[in-house]
Amino acid sequence: MISKRPIHLLFKGTSLCLLLILMACKKDPVNTNTDPTPTPEATGKLNLEFQAKVDTARLAFNKLYINLNGDSLMVTKFNYFISNIVLTKSDNSVYSESESYHLVRHTSATSFTLPLSNVPVGNYKSISFMLGVDSTRNVSGTQSGDLDPVNVSDMFWSWNTGYIFLKLEGTAGNVPTSDKKFQFHIGGYGGINKTQRRFNLSFGSATANVKETATPLVQLNVDVNEVFTKPYKLDFKTQYNILNQGTTAKMVADNYADMIRFNLVQNN
Amino acid sequence: MKHFFIIASFAALFFGCKVDPKIVVANSPIQEVLPDGWPKPVYTFSNNPLSEAKFQLGRALFYDPILSIDSTVSCASCHQDFAAFANAGHQLSHGIKELNGNRNAPPLFNLNWHPYFMHDGGINHIEVQPLGPISNTVEMGENIGHVITKLQRSARYRNLFGSDEINSQNMLKAMAQFMGMLYSYNSKYDQVKKSGAQQSFTGSEFHGYQLFLTNCNGCHKEPLFSDFQFRSNGLKVNPALNDSGRAHITGLSTDKFKFKTPSLRNIALTAPYMHDGRFENLDSVLNYYTRAFENTQNLDAQLPAGGFQFSATDKKDIINFLKTLSDTALINNARFKDPKHF
Numbered sequence: 010m011i012s013k014r015p016i017h018l019l020f021k022g023t024s025l026c027l028l029l030i031l032m033a034c035k036k037d038p039v040n041t042n043t044d045p046t047p048t049p050e051a052t053g054k055l056n057l058e059f060q061a062k063v064d065t066a067r068l069a070f071n072k073l074y075i076n077l078n079g080d081s082l083m084v085t086k087f088n089y090f091i092s093n094i095v096l097t098k099s100d101n102s103v104y105s106e107s108e109s110y111h112l113v114r115h116t117s118a119t120s121f122t123l124p125l126s127n128v129p130v131g132n133y134k135s136i137s138f139m140l141g142v143d144s145t146r147n148v149s150g151t152q153s154g155d156l157d158p159v160n161v162s163d164m165f166w167s168w169n170t171g172y173i174f175l176k177l178e179g180t181a182g183n184v185p186t187s188d189k190k191f192q193f194h195i196g197g198y199g200g201i202n203k204t205q206r207r208f209n210l211s212f213g214s215a216t217a218n219v220k221e222t223a224t225p226l227v228q229l230n231v232d233v234n235e236v237f238t239k240p241y242k243l244d245f246k247t248q249y250n251i252l253n254q255g256t257t258a259k260m261v262a263d264n265y266a267d268m269i270r271f272n273l274v275q276n277n
Numbered sequence: 278m279k280h281f282f283i284i285a286s287f288a289a290l291f292f293g294c295k296v297d298p299k300i301v302v303a304n305s306p307i308q309e310v311l312p313d314g315w316p317k318p319v320y321t322f323s324n325n326p327l328s329e330a331k332f333q334l335g336r337a338l339f340y341d342p343i344l345s346i347d348s349t350v351s352c353a354s355c356h357q358d359f360a361a362f363a364n365a366g367h368q369l370s371h372g373i374k375e376l377n378g379n380r381n382a383p384p385l386f387n388l389n390w391h392p393y394f395m396h397d398g399g400i401n402h403i404e405v406q407p408l409g410p411i412s413n414t415v416e417m418g419e420n421i422g423h424v425i426t427k428l429q430r431s432a433r434y435r436n437l438f439g440s441d442e443i444n445s446q447n448m449l450k451a452m453a454q455f456m457g458m459l460y461s462y463n464s465k466y467d468q469v470k471k472s473g474a475q476q477s478f479t480g481s482e483f484h485g486y487q488l489f490l491t492n493c494n495g496c497h498k499e500p501l502f503s504d505f506q507f508r509s510n511g512l513k514v515n516p517a518l519n520d521s522g523r524a525h526i527t528g529l530s531t532d533k534f535k536f537k538t539p540s541l542r543n544i545a546l547t548a549p550y551m552h553d554g555r556f557e558n559l560d561s562v563l564n565y566y567t568r569a570f571e572n573t574q575n576l577d578a579q580l581p582a583g584g585f586q587f588s589a590t591d592k593k594d595i596i597n598f599l600k601t602l603s604d605t606a607l608i609n610n611a612r613f614k615d616p617k618h619f
Contacts, residue, residue: 150324150404151449158408159422159445167408169526170401202527255528 050129053219055096057136058228060272061087061119068119068233077238080245082181082191084233087115088164089175090155092146095137096128099216104129110142112155112164115231122226132216136227140265141174141205147198169253171198174205175265177236183245191245193236195261197254204254204262208269215274226275235268236261307332307454309389312462313471315500318389320403320457325450327458333616334437335455338448340615343427344407345373345417352410353615355382359608361543362386362459368554372416379415379518381554383539384547386461386607390501396536396552398507399526404453421445459613461542462500463606466598470500478601485598488591495579497541502602507535508577511570515553522552533574545600546608559599563592 061068063076068084075081091113094106106125113121146156147170156172158165164173173196180189197204210229217225237243241260251257307327311318325331338344342351355370356362362385364370370378380396394400400409410416411424428434429443441447466486469477478486489497498504507523514520514534523532536552550556556565568584570576587595607613 148401150402150453151446153444153446157445158405159425162412162420162422165408167400167405167412168395169399170405253526253528 051221052127053130053221054224055125055128055217055219056224056226057123057125058226059113059121059231060228061115062230062232064232064234070117077234078242080181080183082179084177084179086176086178087233089113089140090142090172091138091140092142093139096133097135098131099134108154110155112161128219130219130221132218134216135209135211137207137209139205139207142172143205144198147171166196171196181245184249185246191249193251193261195251195258197258202254202259204258206262206266210271212271212274217274218276223277225277228272230270230272232268236265239264307458310460319392320389322457325453327454330439331451332454332458335451336616337437338452339455340617344411344419344424346419347373349373350417356385358614361546361608363547368549370416373418376415379520380552381549384543385456386459386543387501388459389457392505397523397526398537403456404449407449407452459607461604461607464542464604465601481594481597482601485594488595489598492585496538502541503538506538507532508538509534509573509575511573511576511580512551513571518553520553531575535575541599542602543604543607545603559596563587563595
């Protein structure tokens with residue numbers, strides 16, 4: 010992947026030329042932008058809450074559950090990356106957050122709120138984001154913010170470069186070791202091992218109304234049950250240590266691909 | 278340039294007399310180098326503008342055991358300047374608390390051309406490479422967050438970072454500058470190639486070079502003397518280490534026991550050999566390659582099943598050629614040495 014980088018520059022040059030040619034030909038470019046005002050937009054905030062659940066109940070750490078496979082388990086850790094957030098307004102215009110990389114750490118309250126700022130004022134009908142970190146940021150060397158290994162050292166593989174996109178740990182009765190621990194460290198950023206999954210969540214008939222003076226809350230449910238069950242039923246007897254990219258990690262990724270769902274909007 | 282030659286010839290005189298080799302050879306400037314006929318490097322410092330200050334910061338960090346949990350191990354502990362930044366005489370890397378790693382520390386030079394790092398290629402970028410050994414429990418056993426805290430507390434590093442914030446980005450980029458400046462392109466081989474007069478090789482070296490071109494260059498490809506591919510050369514798996522090589526990274530059985538082709542530059546300086554340091558010297562290496570290969574899983578197709586047909590003289594000549602790849606300009610460059618000693 011990195012070896013392609015020098016070609017990059019060449020591409021840049023070529024596409025710049027193409028762009029110039031195109032622009033020269035296009036006398037009166039049609040403005041596809043739905044918002045033609047060049048003046049700086051008024052912005053506000055939006056709170057994005059991730060609420061960890063087990064089916065419909067709130068997830069609590071160190072509490073015994075029976076998952077949909079009938080396995081008894083306790084969760085001790087649940088973290089994942091949310092990146093590349095895009096919000097869509099009722100008029101279909103979009104806002105893409107810049108430097109959009111966030112580590113969601115469910116702590117004892119198991120609810121985690123991401124405060125999004127600089128969101129253009131307007132009524133939003135849906136949200137889209139990636140669970141994981143895009144491949145570019147996995148192959149581009151040192152990073153900052155929520156991608157700085159200083160801040161997320163437990164979510165970064167230093168021996169097999171890349172971020173751990175989702176970490177779920179706990180104990181389960183069927184794990185054959187004496188400590189009963191299971192560890193799912195799911196990552197793999199490229200090619201056949203890709204484990205990022207994109208979510209497109211509509212707010213239904215509701216809209217999140219961002220104003221300069223009002224911050225709406227968008228609440229999402231994150232169902233841990235999904236990690237174990239569909240389409241691949243994970244068997245704790247054999248699948249309790251998933252610590253690298255590969256086939257098993259991809260199965261878990263397919264399971265968590267519908268783990269996050271829209272719950273409600275609260276306009277304040 | 279003139280100065281360089283004068284200093285270099287003085288240095289040559291000194292070395293002839295076996296004086297302490299820690300003598301200034303040349304004050305190589307901190308800038309990118311692209312020797313004639315070399316491919317474009319992978320890492321070009323495009324987001325990491327080279328500067329003397331950053332290079333010196335990277336150099337200080339490279340030699341400082343502050344990177345390890347108990348301040349006993351620095352990068353230079355296993356990457357020694359006089360061994361072309363490999364670990365002389367150590368089969369396996371030797372970390373904190375007398376712990377051993379499971380691989381031989383590779384030499385460090387021409388790293389800007391490496392598409393990935395480590396014998397298994399697990400690390401994909403020169404800037405994040407130091408995070409591997411820093412966090413490895415049998416190497417430095419540290420945590421990057423704790424390293425940054427220690428650096429922030431240090432007056433020396435507050436001074437070396439200057440106006441830059443002491444954070445992981447600035448630390449790792451500075452280390453990439455030091456590592457990236459470890460160029461090696463001034464061996465006798467390079468001089469001979471540059472002059473175009475191959476007869477300045479001795480007869481034995483020249484014959485060794487011919488044999489190299491026919492038999493070795495397929496994988497240890499000129500001018501970097503590696504194709505950076507992952508290959509199995511048929512070594513018996515050491516049951517104590519049970520190292521699956523590239524498969525440890527990819528999980529693919531087709532990658533089992535494959536390791537990144539090492540560069541042969543400076544090879545005479547970097548004993549012992551192979552990913553687990555099992556061969557003590559080049560004679561053992563050449564003897565290995567002239568025996569029939571065991572039909573191990575994923576054995577590289579380029580290797581002749583019956584082994585290479587080298588006579589005793591051939592082997593000697595190949596080794597003599599390999600010695601022409603040693604680069605004293607790399608190992609004696611004062612700029613690459615422990616800053617505390619200068």
